[in-house]
Amino acid sequence: MYLTLILLPLYGSITASVFGFLLGSIGASFITTFSIGLTFMFSTFAFYEVCLSGCPCFIQLFSWFDSELFSFSWGFQFDSLTSIMLIVVSFISFLVHFYSIEYMSHDPHLPRFMSYLSLFTFFMLILVTADNFIQMFVGWEGVGLCSYLLINFWFTRVQANKAAIKAMIINRIGDFGLALGIFCIFVTFGALDYSTVFALVPYYQNTSIVFLNTSWSVLDLIGILLFIGAMGKSAQLGLHTWLPDAMEGPTPVSALIHAATMVTAGVFLISRCSHLFEYAPKALSVVCIIGAMTAFFAASTGLLQNDMKRVIAYSTCSQLGYMIFACGLSNYHVGVFHLANHAFFKALLFLGAGCIIHAVGDEQDMRKMGGLYKLLPFTYGMMLIGSLSLMGMPFLTGFYSKDVILEVAFGKYSDFGHFAYFFGSSAAFLTAFYSVRLLFLTFLSKPNGYRVNTLNAYESSFKMILPLFVLALPSIFIGYLTKDMIIGLGSNFWQGSIYILPTNFNIIDSEYIPLFFKLLPVGLSILGGLSSFYFYTYKSVFFFKLKTSSVGLKFYTFFNRKWFFDKIYNEIVGQFLLNSSYHLTYKQIDRGLIESLGPYGLTSIVSYLGFVLRILQTGFFYHYTLAMVISLIIFLSFFRLVYLLNTYNLIHILDLRLGALFLLTLFFLIHSQNQKKIK
């Protein structure tokens, strides 16, 4: 059952891609959706068996590498962390498959789309079920590849191509860090399977390693390198720029990859390596600070985006920041709890956005929507549930995880904890503000769209709103239902798959933080939501004036342009790299140095010397005689010179290396002369 669960999506993917032309759209959709449905069913069984009955499962398949001390096989590990990821991934994936059948029904490449979706799910399952770092890396790269394929699904669009390449490359920067981290792990521990590595971690606390000519504590170094990998995948500050651009793909793709699955891989990685991170306090502080900054940055950017999907994308980025800093504060289980909850309501929001976009003729700009709550009442309700859950309104799913994250942040009683708490709380305010802004601009404001769009707006068919309804239920209830099980005190749910050092364990402390700081995040969320509603309903003129004032315009541009991150990256980093790769490495080294020393320089020096020797032969024999006389004199005096140099101990002047150097200078001399000639 466990292996079937992993291989079913692969089966669906291969069938849909290879036999897609035979099966047609309906057949391919049916097979892939059915496979994922089975996967989901098996995942629930696995969840029951592993988490609830407490029977972790380890499966070793055939050997992969077998080389002296380094040998390991394809292994699958089903513990609580894996099972909870499995159930989230397969559930969201199943609903997205189901939703895509209708959403993409008019697309001629539906089998290919379904195949990519299933392949993506397969790689995600490989990622979460792996029992060693290399197999995890297979899944890690696989989801990167599938994100490329899916973002680039409409490959005729230039923007989609660019976004896909960007996603791939920025992910690859993170992957580079992850690969280095894995190398470090292998160098340090001599093994790559989780059980060995995590068992050995405490013995390496005081070991140091030299990296980049600096001595590092080896666990800190590994932690930071793994976190760089997580930064790329989970779109943390610095490597986040690909996530909003990835909205170029179809909406179900955004729901699957950029809400529930791929971006959570980073959080999963950190939680999986909790045994390692616990002994790496510096790495933890880096994780915490970057996570908190991401949460705030993304929330402030999402505030003034006008593209509906980008708003949701930035809220994803912001929520990932929450998860990451929860992990950075050693509350991995809280991070994973938020991950699971977030997957439900974020998928709901994305799929709801898909319904809206579908309804208004593929218009994504929120300024051209408005007044849709009467036309799309069901979608409005679902989006409302999703948004309220995202805002962390009391008694909805988001509340249970988000508030715990902020409480444990304050309950850490450390500088990092307070930093994360205040950044997280202000991000909560901003989150509520832009969520209500999204709802307002889309549904509640006066209709601003084109008349034809508004006239033709219709509620999507049953196949599309059923997943919304199914997702709305966990968005409301799952947090309440599973809170005690997953993050409850003394819960035996994790069974050691997440390890927290007793000195770092602070979920009890966080129960006893001052009441004010407990209420502050919720208060800020409610205040954010209400103020947004109030300002957009009654004070829109004030907003307009604020926006068009000179200072306000600058702020607006700053936030709307994503803090100019893209501009800085493109114009400083990107342009610099492009220029240097053209001018320095291509023109100076490849076509310059190597060519002038290699084929081009060699031919030119030979032909030049030939030319010189040729014009020596004038045809006048008195010149020949002179040359003979001179050569004779040189020949005769050479022996005398050697004799003299020997006498005065200067023989090393006649070094062969000097001759080589002379020859080398000749190269450049002749090359520059040729350059002049060309000019």
Added chain:
Amino acid sequence: MENYLILSTLLFFIGLFGIVLNRKNILIVLMSIELMLLGLNLNFVIFSIILDDIIGQIFALMVLCVAAAESAIGLAILVIYYRSKGNILIEQSHLMRG
């Protein structure tokens, strides 16, 4: 004895410079070659006296023969050259330049 040696060397180098510096006349070249051979001959003879060895003089006689033959052939070439060119100026004979 050194003076003789200096004389012979001088004769040789005068011949050599006659070849190198002469830019006009092939005849002078031939004469210069004769002069060089004469300097050489003198050198052979002088060393044969110094070392008291007859081989030097035998060589001198041999060189005389060779010089005679060489000048005969050289003059023959000159005559043929004149016949085809109409002059004996070497300035114009650089057709075989590289």
